[in-house]
Amino acid sequence: xxxxxxxxxxxxxxxxxxxxxxxxxxxxxxxxxxxxxxxxxxxxxxxxxxxxxxxxxxxxxxxxxxxxxxxxxxxxxxxxxxxxxxxxxxxxxxxxxxxxx
Numbered sequence: 001x002x003x004x005x006x007x008x009x010x011x012x013x014x015x016x017x018x019x020x021x022x023x024x025x026x027x028x029x030x031x032x033x034x035x036x037x038x039x040x041x042x043x044x045x046x047x048x049x050x051x052x053x054x055x056x057x058x059x060x061x062x063x064x065x066x067x068x069x070x071x072x073x074x075x076x077x078x079x080x081x082x083x084x085x086x087x088x089x090x091x092x093x094x095x096x097x098x099x100x101x
Contacts, residue, residue, distance in 0.1 A: 001026055005033035007041065014041040019050040024057040034065055044069055049080035054088050066097060077101055 001020035007013070016033045018026070034044065044065060048054075066074050077099045081089065089100055 001029075003029045003033050005036070007036075007039045011039045012041055013043045013045060014039065015045040015047055017047040017050065021053040022048070022051050022058040022061075023053065023055045027057065027061060030061050031064070034068060043075040043077070046076065046078045047080050048078060048082070048085055051082070051085055054085045059088075059092055059094070062094070062098070075099075 001018075001022070003016065003018050003026060005014055005016045008015075014034060014036075016030070018030070022030075046062065046065070062076075062078070066076055069076055078089065078094070079101045081100065086100065089095065089098075094100065
């Protein structure tokens with residue numbers, strides 16, 4: 001499992017790429033990926049293209065990101081989900097809280 005975050009050149013968007021299993025073992029690394037004092041993005045993109053597994057603790061971590069980004073006013077896109085990951089997000093009604101593409 002690895003997590004990489006990349007800010008856009010102007011700092012308005014932060015893309016977080018998660019590879020492998022997204023579970024509790026990723027908690028601190030995931031938090032570190034968006035709690036970066038040098039940037040304040042207006043939009044977050046969580047790229048799950050290489051995510052093979054997602055559990056309830058990962059759902060909680062996504063909610064923590066949402067809180068960090070401003071709650072109801074946050075702009076967070078979850079992109080490139082495989083079928084199984086998208087099913088978990090749908091069952092959890094995350095499409096009401098995030099833009100899932």
